[in-house]
Amino acid sequence: MSLVKQRDPEQREFHQAVQEVVETVKPVLDRNMEYRQQAVLKRITEPERVIMFRVPWQDDDGQVQVNRGFRVEMNSALGPYKGGLRFHPSVNLGIIKFLAFEQVFKNSLTTLAMGGGKGGSDFDPKGKSDGEVMRFCQSFMAELYRHIGPNTDIPAGDIGVGAREIGYLFGMYKKLKNEFTGVLTGKSLNWGGSLIRPEATGYGNVYFASEMLATRQDTMEGKICLVSGAGNVAQFTTEKILDLGGKVVTLSDSGGYIYDEAGIDQEKLAFVMQLKNIRRGRISEYVEKYRSAVYTSVDPTLDYNPLWTHKADCALPCATQNEINQKDGENLVSGGVRLVSEGANMPCTPDAIDLFLEAEVLYAPGKAANAGGVAVSGLEMAQNSMRLSWPREEVDNRLKQIMKSIHSTCLDAAADYSIGQNYLAGANIAGFTKVVNGMLDQGLV
Template sequence: MKYIENAMKLARQSNCQSDTTFFQAIEEVLTSIKPFLKKNPQYFEHNIIDRIIYPNREIRFKIEWLDDNNHIQVNNGYRVQFNNALGPYKGGVRFHPSVTPDILKFLAFEQIFKNAITGLHIGGAKGGADFDPKGKSDQEIMKFCQAFMTAFYNSIGEDIDILGGDIGVGEREVGYLFGQYKTLTNSYDSIITSKPISLGGSKGRSSATGYGLIYFTETLLEDMGETLKGKICTISGSGNVAIHAIEKLYDVGAIPVTCSDSKGTIHDPNGIDLALLKEIKLKKRSSLEAYAEERKAATYVKREDYQSGSYVWEVPCFAAFPCATQNELSGESAQKLIDNDVKIVAEGANMPTTPDGIDLFMKHKILFAPAKAANAGGVAVSVLEMSQNNSLSYMSAEEIDEKLRGIMSKIFKDIKKTCDDYCLDMDLASGANILGFKRVANAMIAQGV
């Protein structure tokens, strides 16, 4: 479609050529919505494509802070407020050395459609800093969070932009960010989610993305007459999403046998020891190599000893859950999963599967649950947190879990209906993109230019 080609050309001309991840995200969405656009020319008339691929605002700021030796350190801070047609911007804050404008534009663009798919009235944004919390003292992390918020607080607000947790930003960091915002504004506004319970956080928020991933997968499999019970599952990552996905897999009777971090992969054929994993990654914050030292039946494969992607995808399984990072599951790894008779791949991370990997899954009729839908549980419970803060009425963990399960089930049903409407034959990735695009585009048209 010429219009799509021109839009991609415009995107490349208007952004840095190094923004490869962002371009990949745009191309994936625009390519998959072609059947929808052909039947709905009004989106061409309103030039929605060109308008939706431009961020509303890209904010870059300097963060100056004192380390424990009273040396002044400097980091880059960013916020990409991409689209607020459906409601105030909403998206996490990431502290990691890999944070760049390219990564944040990709994440913010994905967030627009993920948020729209939930049916909740929130826009899409993402932010962060190239700060590495690893190896920093609690005092240094507090000072950095305070400096980050001081440099940025006048660009957010409960009706403007609501932050959330992400990689490197857990309850501790969220607490420091929120505390500094309160100090600067003398306000207890709900400008950040994933807060500690003592500051108005929601029960079930930390587990929501991982649990939601499994709830979505269960709903999809039930629709196909299948179940996860008794099935071997492989999971990449060992952060918050992966750990809670493993926890919920055990709850539904599945057998999760792998996890990974930046240094290597654990394969425990008897099932991952969840208590040991939490001890190593959440308390000691150590390498997974320590897991194999405790569990002699487990195999630890160093990343440096395995050059072809991640060893996780070598392990035969019924279901695979990439929960680590973007583009971690390549075409080569996808083929290995297919050769080992995988039945379903459900994404817990943001865009973890490369385009050639997705193409292979589609070609071989592997059930594929895209991140925009499958990992939307986190943002869904974040909005529930905002609602609780505004009403000063808080739900129990059981109530939150029931609502989360209902939201993930509805997301699947809405996407499946979209697939049926456009004859997509369970192409859930295209269905999710069309559903999210339609909701955002209609809101843009309704608001005029």
């Protein structure tokens, strides 16, 4: 950790992600002395390749704008680099490195042949016209295309990158390379996309949560759930909770959150999807239509998020990193939450995680619980390679089996090291061991 911090002192999110893994895999290093001799920690925390570039584009007023583009190709021991692109003002190299590092272990848990990578830009698509987004995406791909390919690096979507952005990116790639390949996932259905891909991260999150509940002879039926976010992951997490008989009472965006004690039913969820996906509006508009709900705007003076103060059985953070701090964790435990399943990447701080483990809350780290998205991206890659399109039921069944397998893998790894029902340690140990063994098999490269 000293070396990691010394090399990149400003990359706090990356330090946090590495620290979490390093602490939990120490027993693995102690049991396998070859890992220390081969310096696997130093190798696995250093990206194989980092690409950073400028992205000039022209807005609707004719003014030239310049953003930064990133792609971190972290590890390819198990397959070509795979991971999303994030377009958000907060994006910097440290955040992309943390996401790429997490992606390596997440992908290894899916059982599919995928390495880990991540990319993005500090470009903010919010409030931009379709033309501006298109011009940005084309400029972004004019550099990125040199570094990706269906057998090299296959990007996907993430925050700020949905079907619209994937379409523009793919169109530019196809023009520059003069080939139609499965170089991007998250594509529209009529030109190579997969059924269930938009739903996959949210559905997989709930499938994993259901597997955890089953270990305590419980189900999602009747559970009151707090969900953060209002984008793709939050929407389909909510949809699957409703399918399984649970009740979701919160959703949020960067401006604030809504609390609907009666529950966000299918009709209300359809309104949210139309609001966020088509109109690109704000979650505050929810209370204009459903008067019984309460909207609370973000208060930067608070050291906690009021969303997590409501009494509930389950919490599924689906917004962004470090959205649940220690104070939020205390509020969740005192509010009766007995399960936390991460739909976002690293949404809980280390202090909050320690609190959940101490209180014996069922806690699922994102690298396990939200692996459904990249799992179905892998299935989309397989369909593209075969020039086939599987029916919805088949993809959903494969997703369920993958999430069930990830759950079992985490428990088995934890049991192998006698650390109980610790999904965090189990996920890290299982993912780490698989990747490291692949690296060692391939020599010092």
